[in-house]
Amino acid sequence: MTIERRQASVARGVATAHPIEVVRAEGARVWDANGKEYLDFIGGIGVVNVGHNHPRVVRAMRLQLERFTHVCFQVATYAPYVELAERLDALVSGARSQPLPSSRASSSQPLSSSRGAFSQPLPSPSSSRAAYKTLLLTTGAEAVENAVKIARAYTNRPAVIAFDGGFHGRTLLGMTLTATGSLYRQNFGPFAPEVYHAPFPHALHGVSTEAALRALEHLFATRVPRDRVAAFLVEPQLGEGGFVPAPPEFLKELRRLATAYGIVLVLDEIQTGFGRTGRMFAFQHFGIEPDLMTLAKSLGGGLPLSAVVGKAEIMDAPAPGGLGGTYSGNPLACAAALAVLDVFEEEGLLERSQALGAQLHAGLTGLQSRFPRVAEVRGLGCMLAIELSSEGESAVELTQRILDEARARGLLLLRCGPHKNAIRFLPPLNAMRDDIDRALAILEGAFQASLSA
Numbered sequence: 001m002t003i004e005r006r007q008a009s010v011a012r013g014v015a016t017a018h019p020i021e022v023v024r025a026e027g028a029r030v031w032d033a034n035g036k037e038y039l040d041f042i043g044g045i046g047v048v049n050v051g052h053n054h055p056r057v058v059r060a061m062r063l064q065l066e067r068f069t070h071v072c073f074q075v076a077t078y079a080p081y082v083e084l085a086e087r088l089d090a091l092v093s094g095a096r097s098q099p100l101p102s103s104r105a106s107s108s109q110p111l112s113s114s115r116g117a118f119s120q121p122l123p124s125p126s127s128s129r130a131a132y133k134t135l136l137l138t139t140g141a142e143a144v145e146n147a148v149k150i151a152r153a154y155t156n157r158p159a160v161i162a163f164d165g166g167f168h169g170r171t172l173l174g175m176t177l178t179a180t181g182s183l184y185r186q187n188f189g190p191f192a193p194e195v196y197h198a199p200f201p202h203a204l205h206g207v208s209t210e211a212a213l214r215a216l217e218h219l220f221a222t223r224v225p226r227d228r229v230a231a232f233l234v235e236p237q238l239g240e241g242g243f244v245p246a247p248p249e250f251l252k253e254l255r256r257l258a259t260a261y262g263i264v265l266v267l268d269e270i271q272t273g274f275g276r277t278g279r280m281f282a283f284q285h286f287g288i289e290p291d292l293m294t295l296a297k298s299l300g301g302g303l304p305l306s307a308v309v310g311k312a313e314i315m316d317a318p319a320p321g322g323l324g325g326t327y328s329g330n331p332l333a334c335a336a337a338l339a340v341l342d343v344f345e346e347e348g349l350l351e352r353s354q355a356l357g358a359q360l361h362a363g364l365t366g367l368q369s370r371f372p373r374v375a376e377v378r379g380l381g382c383m384l385a386i387e388l389s390s391e392g393e394s395a396v397e398l399t400q401r402i403l404d405e406a407r408a409r410g411l412l413l414l415r416c417g418p419h420k421n422a423i424r425f426l427p428p429l430n431a432m433r434d435d436i437d438r439a440l441a442i443l444e445g446a447f448q449a450s451l452s453a
């Protein structure tokens with residue numbers, strides 16, 4: 001009923017992937033209004049890496065609820081905001097100084113088990129406070145907007161270079177920076193000025209790292225000189241754009257160019273962050289260090305919360321009064337985030353992300369060997385996707401049929417990629433091995449049914 005009422009009351013521009021009404025959620029599962037249970041491998045689009053309604057997160061929210069829910073950080077200071085800022089500063093600082101895993105990032109292999117950020121003692125907040133600072137906000141798009149503001153304030157330059165396949169939000173600047181599909185832009189222009197795009201390498205589609213870097217040089221030569229560029233904005237592994245990991249040499253070259261030409265390197269880790277790729281942050285796979293990072297999604301464990309974390313000197317470029325927002329760093333959301341970070345430590349979620357990712361990757365590779373329509377299995381850690389090829393029939397239609405079949409069999413999955421022909425897997429990082437096996441079995445059945453349809 002609610003779904004029919006929705007047609008009459010909600011703007012149609014908000015599309016919904018699955019025609020179900022969720023009434024309950026717990027761990028890796030959700031239940032619809034008819035009592036049907038689903039394995040949820042979408043997790044609110046990468047928001048519940050610790051699972052739905054984690055008891056520790058719920059308890060922390062309850063405690064905060066009884067104290068206060070809102071005062072606004074521009075009005076008065078409160079501890080959960082400051083405590084979270086300290087923990088994020090320490091976490092990024094600690095992640096930065098950790099050695100690379102022995103296995104390199106690659107588009108076709110999951111990580112081997114490597115020690116995660118929490119396997120080693122974290123630096124104490126005070127030791128890192130001078131190096132990194134944090135700004136808390138509400139949504140991912142808001143974090144991206146603020147990262148651009150901070151980079152512009154620091155460099156006193158206007159331009160931002162983003163990359164094809166990047167998704168950075170739906171605000172005016174966010175959608176201008178986004179290049180994952182014209183649906184997000186429609187007739188919403190004119191778009192924000194001083195945003196340029198360069199190719200993101202993806203061998204499957206014929207874009208090599210060398211070609212992408214040549215195109216970037218061409219952009220500098222023909223459209224925007226280096227000394228007008230405030231920031232590079234890049235996802236270390238595309239999210240909405242198809243779960244394509246950046247080749248390490250590509251990110252390393254962006255890092256080198258950024259340092260050489262005074263450009264701020266902003267990594268958008270909104271989807272890749274908080275253990276999704278098997279490390280706390282995806283940049284840890286690449287042997288590079290960002291100047292600024294945007295974080296959101298799984299940070300708040302289901303509550304709206306985002307952050308910009310970055311080098312203190314850059315973060316402090318805007319003068320007092322230039323940053324903020326009424327709900328930014330809401331106390332309830334901060335309390336949830338602090339509990340999320342505790343869960344990572346207590347449940348060893350980085351190691352579990354690596355193990356689940358390896359299991360899922362092996363299963364998907366097996367699927368690929370049985371179904372040649374699977375053109376590629378890719379991703380880091382537990383951030384994996386399969387891309388389907390068009391053979392006579394459009395891959396988009398096949399992808400949709402597989403998602404519908406999987407849902408009918410009790411598994412929720414989501415598409416991604418500019419052509420909507422990839423299927424992404426975002427299970428909670430504390431899912432059981434049996435959940436992964438069950439999801440793979442459902443997927444196999446969905447493939448069989450969809451290909452014979």
Ligand SMILES: Cc1ncc(COP(=O)(O)O)c(C=O)c1O
Pocket residue numbers: 045139140141142144167168169170235239240268269270271272296297
């Ligand atoms: C990488 C990335 N950046 C930014 C955003 C925008 O976040 P939000 O929807 O919270 O504004 C998203 C959302 O999917 C994302 O995946």
